[in-house]
Amino acid sequence: MCISDAVSVPSDCYPDSKAIQNDYGMITKYLAPKELHPKLVLDLQEDGSPAPYNDVVGKTILHNKQKYWTTQTNYHPHIELKAGENTLNVEIARVLIRTLIQRSTLTRFFDIEAYQKTMLDFITKPNSHNDCYASVSLRKFLHNYEKKRSWAESKISEYENTATIADLVATIPAILAPVLDKIKSLNQSDALEEVEITSDVLEMACKNAMEVVEVMNDNPLLRNRAELFAVLLVQLVVGVSPEEALNSDAARALGCDVAEWATLQIDEVIGDQMLTSSDLDSALKTTLFLFTKFHKNFEQGILKNANAGGKTCGRGALLGALLGAVNGQPSYEDYWMRNLHKKDQIQKEIVTLLHIVWDKELPQGPELFRKFQLRPLLPKKIPIPTLTYKIEGVIWGLLCADSLAMPVHYYYDLERLKEDYGEITTYVDPQEKHYLDLLSVTESSKALLEKVIGPENLKRWGIKDNHVHLGLKAGANTLDAHIFRVALRTVIRRKRYLDNSFDPESFLQDYVEMVTKPGKSTDTYIASCHREFFSNYFLQKPIFECGCQPNETNDTASGFFTLPAIVFSVVIDELRSQQLPKGSELEISNEIIQKAIQKVLRHLSFLHRSERMRRYARLYTEIFLAVLFGLDLRKAIEQIASPQLGINFKGIYEKGDADNEVFTTVFKNSGFIEGSLPAGLYLAYKYANDFYQALKANANLGGDNVGRAIFVGALVGAQRAQNVKKEALLQGLIEKDAIIKEITELLAY
Numbered sequence: 001m002c003i004s005d006a007v008s009v010p011s012d013c014y015p016d017s018k019a020i021q022n023d024y025g026m027i028t029k030y031l032a033p034k035e036l037h038p039k040l041v042l043d044l045q046e047d048g049s050p051a052p053y054n055d056v057v058g059k060t061i062l063h064n065k066q067k068y069w070t071t072q073t074n075y076h077p078h079i080e081l082k083a084g085e086n087t088l089n090v091e092i093a094r095v096l097i098r099t100l101i102q103r104s105t106l107t108r109f110f111d112i113e114a115y116q117k118t119m120l121d122f123i124t125k126p127n128s129h130n131d132c133y134a135s136v137s138l139r140k141f142l143h144n145y146e147k148k149r150s151w152a153e154s155k156i157s158e159y160e161n162t163a164t165i166a167d168l169v170a171t172i173p174a175i176l177a178p179v180l181d182k183i184k185s186l187n188q189s190d191a192l193e194e195v196e197i198t199s200d201v202l203e204m205a206c207k208n209a210m211e212v213v214e215v216m217n218d219n220p221l222l223r224n225r226a227e228l229f230a231v232l233l234v235q236l237v238v239g240v241s242p243e244e245a246l247n248s249d250a251a252r253a254l255g256c257d258v259a260e261w262a263t264l265q266i267d268e269v270i271g272d273q274m275l276t277s278s279d280l281d282s283a284l285k286t287t288l289f290l291f292t293k294f295h296k297n298f299e300q301g302i303l304k305n306a307n308a309g310g311k312t313c314g315r316g317a318l319l320g321a322l323l324g325a326v327n328g329q330p331s332y333e334d335y336w337m338r339n340l341h342k343k344d345q346i347q348k349e350i351v352t353l354l355h356i357v358w359d360k361e362l363p364q365g366p367e368l369f370r371k372f373q374l375r376p377l378l379p380k381k382i383p384i385p386t387l388t389y390k391i392e393g394v395i396w397g398l399l400c401a402d403s404l405a406m407p408v409h410y411y412y413d414l415e416r417l418k419e420d421y422g423e424i425t426t427y428v429d430p431q432e433k434h435y436l437d438l439l440s441v442t443e444s445s446k447a448l449l450e451k452v453i454g455p456e457n458l459k460r461w462g463i464k465d466n467h468v469h470l471g472l473k474a475g476a477n478t479l480d481a482h483i484f485r486v487a488l489r490t491v492i493r494r495k496r497y498l499d500n501s502f503d504p505e506s507f508l509q510d511y512v513e514m515v516t517k518p519g520k521s522t523d524t525y526i527a528s529c530h531r532e533f534f535s536n537y538f539l540q541k542p543i544f545e546c547g548c549q550p551n552e553t554n555d556t557a558s559g560f561f562t563l564p565a566i567v568f569s570v571v572i573d574e575l576r577s578q579q580l581p582k583g584s585e586l587e588i589s590n591e592i593i594q595k596a597i598q599k600v601l602r603h604l605s606f607l608h609r610s611e612r613m614r615r616y617a618r619l620y621t622e623i624f625l626a627v628l629f630g631l632d633l634r635k636a637i638e639q640i641a642s643p644q645l646g647i648n649f650k651g652i653y654e655k656g657d658a659d660n661e662v663f664t665t666v667f668k669n670s671g672f673i674e675g676s677l678p679a680g681l682y683l684a685y686k687y688a689n690d691f692y693q694a695l696k697a698n699a700n701l702g703g704d705n706v707g708r709a710i711f712v713g714a715l716v717g718a719q720r721a722q723n724v725k726k727e728a729l730l731q732g733l734i735e736k737d738a739i740i741k742e743i744t745e746l747l748a749y
Helices: 002-008 017-024 052-056 090-100 112-125 136-148 171-185 199-214 222-237 240-248 249-253 280-294 296-306 312-327 343-357 383-408 414-421 443-458 481-497 506-517 529-537 563-578 590-605 611-628 633-645 649-655 658-666 675-687 691-700 705-719 736-747
Strands: 381-383 585-587
Touching: 002 090, 002 296, 002 312, 017 312, 052 136, 090 112, 090 171, 090 312, 090 343, 112 136, 112 199, 171 222, 171 312, 199 222, 222 240, 222 249, 222 280, 222 383, 240 249, 240 280, 240 633, 280 296, 280 312, 296 312, 312 658, 343 414, 381 383, 383 414, 383 481, 383 563, 383 585, 383 611, 383 675, 383 691, 383 705, 443 506, 443 529, 481 506, 481 563, 481 736, 506 529, 506 590, 506 611, 563 590, 563 611, 563 705, 563 736, 590 611, 611 633, 611 675, 611 705, 633 649, 633 675, 633 705, 649 675, 658 675, 675 691, 675 705, 691 705
Parallel strands: none
Antiparallel strands: 381 585
């Protein structure tokens, strides 16, 4: 912010790049502005007559600077600034930084009344800064304030059309304040990587930004632009990639068009209206254009802005903040740091603030925030009928996706899949033989398998190439899907008489009974993770210590099938505790989200002792909760999965490659969780609005398509909840009536 503003001082308000080159050549370093400017900027008149609001110049603000405000000579608006010195707008932003420091003992760094007072004291104090220019907004506001002495009554109406990009500069420290609040609250912990920047932090950053611009302006457009800029800046600060941030809703709403801009060269654009206009939206669009082109090169970005003309300082401050968030602080030996006019004071302010926040040794540059997670803003409330529809959609989606994929489960050779089954379009029986031999069994494991899956199912093991789900019929569900239903029934049973509808011990007992009781499941196959659990169980280990060890064979999507039921239990307990009427709304709080995540992770720990599974379960649960609570599925994947996995799902989708090509080249069609989760999320993203096509595509892509049902079926089922009941696939599920009964009992609270 400070560096980019300072280098832009000479060229601020220049009409174009040619005029800059006439006076300065190419700007490549800090320069003091020349005495004269090609435009009349310091003008006391408006439409040819003296402007009443300019009576504050030299009297209330800009003391001893009124000599430059004349129509006789085009003085440079920053004529008294030295090379590397900052404009008034950045000095005001620094006032806010000092205000944050003064509030270090309080819970929240930012307070709008404290900012108002310190800002007013600073700008009205003689010799507090050296700039000769103050924005029209500032002049008009102070003119009103001198007469009315009321902040609220002195604001400038939107109809006065004074808002510029410079009005957003002071929002930068205010936007960062809630992030600093969050870190400070964890100051006693050494686990910096566990910090999460949740939706309430982002919401507070937006609120702070809007409050700053509302100090002087009653302008809905400016408030909206402050909010959008806050979202973008926080995303970058906490480690969202520039590519993802620039494709976010906030960036697009600010005019960012990455696809169109990719074909444009800077030299083609310099001098165009977009680059030099003083209009608020044009200036913001230009800022994002420059950030898009130069987010990997701080120096090139700030210099290209300085040499472009227009509102170079206002743009420069915002651009510098965005570039700094991505590239981190330059070295102390760097030219731009060494020659910044007030570098020592600025550095002291930054270091003081950061050490108040985190009094241990801080990582340098962007690594400070790289491990932080940013949750998207969710709707504040969700109608309960919508929520129950979504729960239903998840259940039907998961079970339909599981059953549709079952016959071609573990078909990694897609040509062989087509040869054996053609295209899967509806439920079909599995053939007797599979193209892979997956049911091999040793003598030592036979005893375990007989106890777990029963003697009838055991007979199918050890016979070459027997199908893994031999014994199931078209429309039947696999063992994993039945275990999901066990978890649902645990919730149903407990919620009748207990406040806490899910308990791991109750589930584990139900799980053991279902899997080991003869006739409970006709599925031949049981995943490795379950086999290891029961191996431990029959060795008489305590039930909470039977979970499988981490390895690639155990760490698969099979372990995630029960997770939606755990989330449902938290939601249903909340509805019951609040005694909310069926037609009312549930307020979505961070407490509910955290409770659901922690319950999921605790539950998983008794089945899988894998940090890898825990990490992916947390990610999946965040996406699942976001969609369940009303966020669009594609937005949830873009905002949660893309930054954490480093995969641009939107970009892959927009490329338009065929699914089998994407699976082969990008996701490798792996059955392990590292491959199946991203692959499932991609299908959920692509087919977010087409339930049947999502499930059909998942089935026909083979691999661990049954495992991917938890991602594709559950998420698209939640997204398309209102229409899922109309899907023909529901009618073909063998246990449809029993499932309907379970759903009805689950949702009766």
